[in-house]
Amino acid sequence: MNFNKDSLKINADQVVEQLCKEVRRQIGRVLKRSGAVVGISGGIDSSVCVALAAKALGPKRVLGVMMPESDSSPESERLARILSEKFGFETIKEDISAGLAGLDCYEKRDEAIRSVFPNYTNKWKNKITIPTNILEKDTFNFFNLTVENLAGEILTERMPVKAYLQVVAASNLKQRLRMTTLYYQAEKYNYAVVGTGNKDEHMQGFFVKYGDGGADLKPIAHLYKIQVYQLAEALGVPEEIIKRTPTTDTYSFEVTQEEFFFGLDFYTMDMLWHALENEVPAAEAAEVLGLTVDQVEHGYSNIKRKIVATEYLRMAPLEIETTK
Amino acid sequence: MPTVDTDTTRKEIREFIVEAFLFGDESEPFEDGDSFMQQGVIDSTGVLELVLFLEENYSIKVDDEEMTPNNLDSLNNLVAFIQKKKQKKQ
Numbered sequence: 001m002n003f004n005k006d007s008l009k010i011n012a013d014q015v016v017e018q019l020c021k022e023v024r025r026q027i028g029r030v031l032k033r034s035g036a037v038v039g040i041s042g043g044i045d046s047s048v049c050v051a052l053a054a055k056a057l058g059p060k061r062v063l064g065v066m067m068p069e070s071d072s073s074p075e076s077e078r079l080a081r082i083l084s085e086k087f088g089f090e091t092i093k094e095d096i097s098a099g100l101a102g103l104d105c106y107e108k109r110d111e112a113i114r115s116v117f118p119n120y121t122n123k124w125k126n127k128i129t130i131p132t133n134i135l136e137k138d139t140f141n142f143f144n145l146t147v148e149n150l151a152g153e154i155l156t157e158r159m160p161v162k163a164y165l166q167v168v169a170a171s172n173l174k175q176r177l178r179m180t181t182l183y184y185q186a187e188k189y190n191y192a193v194v195g196t197g198n199k200d201e202h203m204q205g206f207f208v209k210y211g212d213g214g215a216d217l218k219p220i221a222h223l224y225k226i227q228v229y230q231l232a233e234a235l236g237v238p239e240e241i242i243k244r245t246p247t248t249d250t251y252s253f254e255v256t257q258e259e260f261f262f263g264l265d266f267y268t269m270d271m272l273w274h275a276l277e278n279e280v281p282a283a284e285a286a287e288v289l290g291l292t293v294d295q296v297e298h299g300y301s302n303i304k305r306k307i308v309a310t311e312y313l314r315m316a317p318l319e320i321e322t323t324k
Numbered sequence: 325m326p327t328v329d330t331d332t333t334r335k336e337i338r339e340f341i342v343e344a345f346l347f348g349d350e351s352e353p354f355e356d357g358d359s360f361m362q363q364g365v366i367d368s369t370g371v372l373e374l375v376l377f378l379e380e381n382y383s384i385k386v387d388d389e390e391m392t393p394n395n396l397d398s399l400n401n402l403v404a405f406i407q408k409k410k411q412k413k414q
Contacts, residue, residue, distance in 0.1 A: 131388070140371050140391045158388060161372035301393070309367040 003280045003288055008270055010227050012234035019219055019231075020056035026192075026217050027057065033192040033216070035061035037185045039178055040091070042079030043246060044237070045220065046196040048228055051087050051235040052219060053194055059088035065185055066093045067178045069100055079241055086238055092185070096177045105173040112166035116145050116157050124149050128159070128167060135264065135295040138302070175211025183214075192216040200225045200270065204303065205310020213313065224270040264299065272299040333382075334403050340377050341399075345370055356399040371396060378402070384409045 001007075027033050036053040040046045053062045066080045077093070084091040100106065106122060113120045120126070125148040130141045143164050146156045159167070179193075186193045195215025197207050202221040207213040220228055225246075232242050246266075264272075268289060275285035275296075282296040289296070334356065342350055345365055360366040366374065374396060375386045384406065386395075395405040 137389070138393055139389075140393065140396065141368050142372065142375075142388065142391050161369065161376050164372065165369065305361055305368070308361060308364070312367070 001278045001280065003275055003278065003284060005271075005288060008224055008226055008274055010230055012230040015223075015227075016052065016055070016231060016234050019052055023052060023056040023194075023217070023219050026219075031192045031216050033186075033190055035063070035189060035191040036194050037063045037065060037182050037189070037191045038194045038196065039182050039212070040064040040066055040080040040083060042076040042083070042241060043244070044225075044232055044241060045198050045201075045228055047079075047083055047237045047241050048220060048231050048235060049194050049196040050083065050089065051237055052231075054087040054089050055235065059090075061191075062089040063185055063189065063191065064089050064091040065182055066091060067096050067181055068093070069095065069097045069174055070106065071174075075244075079238075079244070082238055083241065086236070094181050096174070096181060099177050100173060103173050103177070105170050109167050109170035112163045112170065113145065113147065115163045115166075116159060117147050117155060119149070120147055128164075129156075135268075135291065135298050138298045141302075141306070172208045172211055175208035176214075179211050179214040186216075194219065195221065197221050198225050198228045199223055200266070200273075202314070203310075204306040205313045207313065209313045224274065225266040226270045264302075269299070269303070272296065273303050276300045276303060330403050330407060333406055334399055336381070337377075337402050338399060340381075341365065341374070344373060344377070354399075358399075359393070359397050361393070361397055374402075378406065382406050382410070384413070 023036075027036060036057060038046060038050040038053055040050055050062060050064050064080065064084050066077055068074075068077055080091060109126075110120065110122055113126055127146050129144050129146060131139055131144075143159045144156050145159045145163070145167070146154060148154050182193045185191070193215045195213065195218035197212065197218060198220050199222055201207050202218065220231070223231070229242060268291075271289055272285065275288075282293045282300065285291070286293045286296045291299075341360070342348060346352075354360070354363050354365055358365075360370070371391070375391070378384060379386060390405070393401070395401055
């Protein structure tokens, strides 16, 4: 292939038209539902999905659901409202904090954090990050826990496996409760739930199985993040949302998706991944992207490893195969 | 000066991996040089469990910059890594 800086440029208007047609077909003919429910966070992916749904089905057949909890940024709600005004769909707000507290989500998470930082209280901020120097070295992903105490002091430790798994399991309750909330609304109106993950999230496993991964259709799961930005422009998603740095909106200490999961800026990652998928030699990709061959090789390895390591998340429940 | 018995170390780590990740099932064996990730034996969480096993059983501390496939992603790499760490300690 001719790999160049614009290899991931799409004809966004044309793609929007194709996606609208497909969303109409999937929701109407295949799923036999009469509208769409989309969880909206004020982030770029959910904004694009809800705008697409509104364009495809008409805004009256789309419901945007805001699902804040104690650690959510108040910005999320404000941006979600701007979005609903712009595209004309109805929104409702379901605060899931009490539900999460009922499941001991916060307490279970804090208990795990205290196994690393014994003085931690829920007044401190916390976040999980991975190394972001993945092009410099072929490294496994490991997870650092960073907390900020009341004096503003920031402490970081690599997480022992048990603490890591418990923090993630507790935090994943948030996405799973959101999925449950969306299905309540979807069933109430006979609508379909639209999953908002893009290709980066879907294939590298940056989603919660049966949480935000639980949906009836995933209209942007085949698109790279940098292509989702192009769709956002074409759909007229407000600039304020497009310019916002993508965060997880899951931890009290704001954490970008780059430091939490991907370890690379989106342009570099998507271009490297595109090159990898098209078997572009490392030397050629390095020249186009202004990287060294070693950096490209490390990027290739990291992406390949993430795809393999997260296959479990994309698997449907396994059944025993029988021969007829 | 104590040295690392590489055969014993190799056997111990293999036993741990077979027990922890394969439920004791050795019907699909892996070679000493095989990548755990490529063979589907261990995923990224498995790497963390492996590191915990190394730290607890060989009295070493695996530093952040040592969390690499070169050190951890095959039985041969692991044995060489432990040997290197033990030598550094002496």
